[in-house]
Amino acid sequence: MKHLLILLFALLGFTSVFAQTPLQNAEEFYRQGKFSAALGLYEYDLKTHPNDPYVYYNIGNCYFKMGSMGLAAANYYRAFKLAPRDADIRNNLSLALSAGGESLVPAGVPPVLHKAFFSLSYDELKGLAMVLWWAFCLLACVWLLKRRGGKITLTAALLFALTAGWFYLRHKTETEPxxxxxxxxxxxxxxxxxxxxxxxxxxxxxxxxxxxxxxxxxxxxxxxxxxxxxxxxxxxxxx
CATH class of the missing domain: 2.30.30.40 (SH3 Domains)
Incomplete structure (x- = not known):
């Protein structure tokens, strides 16, 4: 019985070595400098995780290491759209764009304002606008029925208007071809x-x-x- 258990644990340890996920294999290839092999596995992983910003980020890193700054910038940009607050994604996108003579922050726009504009993802901003809209509708109903909470209703209306304007500008940015x-x-x-x-x-x-x-x-x-x-x-x- 003792020998059987030892054999079982040995087999489990042996199989675990070869049971790495494609993502783990991709990371290992990347560390070894085999960027083309890592790229193939990251692109395979993208099929099952099409909205994962870090898969795009890793693909961008592979292209960057391979000297394809254009494809690196494209994938960093896709990652940035999904996770605009991530400092690594933002920095690598800026670096890839600057290699081609471009800038992430448009001329004349303060970097702080640009970061604030992209402080929320598109979906997060859309969700916030919807929450504020329903909050305003609820507060407006209370005010109409009981004539109470006028100031907070006005505040909710102002917040919704500002968020809606922000969302409109972001929508134009997100849908730009x-x-x-x-x-x-x-x-x-x-x-x-x-x-x-x-x-x-x-x-x-x-x-x-x-x-x-x-x-x-x-x-x-x-x-x-x-x-x-x-x-x-x-x-x-x-x-």
Whole structure:
């Protein structure tokens, strides 16, 4: 019986070594500098955790280590949308964007204000707006029926109005059709095809706003430079 128990514990220990999850294997590959192998496992994990900001963050880290600053920035940006308060995500996104000549904080906007604007995730802000709306409705009903609580009702109305305005601005930001240059260089052409002349070349990591599409081309605006034109779809990564 004693030998049987020893054998059982030995087998459990042996199988535990090989029972690592894909995520654990990915972390091990990353520590060993095998970034391509780690990337494949992180992307596999993304299929079952499509809204996990840290999976996107890890994918961004792999691309960053592999020198693909554009794809790194795209995945950091996806992580930032889901977890905007995370300091590591914010710092790595800023670093990847700066490598391409971009800045996370728009020119003229104080960094403190930018952090405050993204202090809540989109879903958190949406939930807060809904809570304030129902609180205002409840307080308004009390005031209409009993003529009591006028000041607190007014305060709730003001808070809801401010939060609703904040949510509206965030909604515009969240739904903006952003993309990033993923190729080493993207040629901006005057029309959707190689028969149109190139008006500019943009390095990887630059942020773009997608305006239109035709066949294998996107009409874009380079956010930092205000350049408008057409770029091949293969040269950019939509966020």
């Amino acid at each position: 952003l993309a990033v240059v993923a190729a080493p260089v993207a040629e901006i052409r005057s029309g959707p095809g190689t028969n149109f002349p190139a008006s500019a070349s943009v390095a990887q990591g630059h942020l773009l706003t997608v305006q239109d599409e035709k066949d294998s081309w996107y009409e874009v605006i380079v956010k930092s430079q205000g350049i408008k034109g057409w770029v091949n779809k293969n040269a950019i990564e939509q966020i």
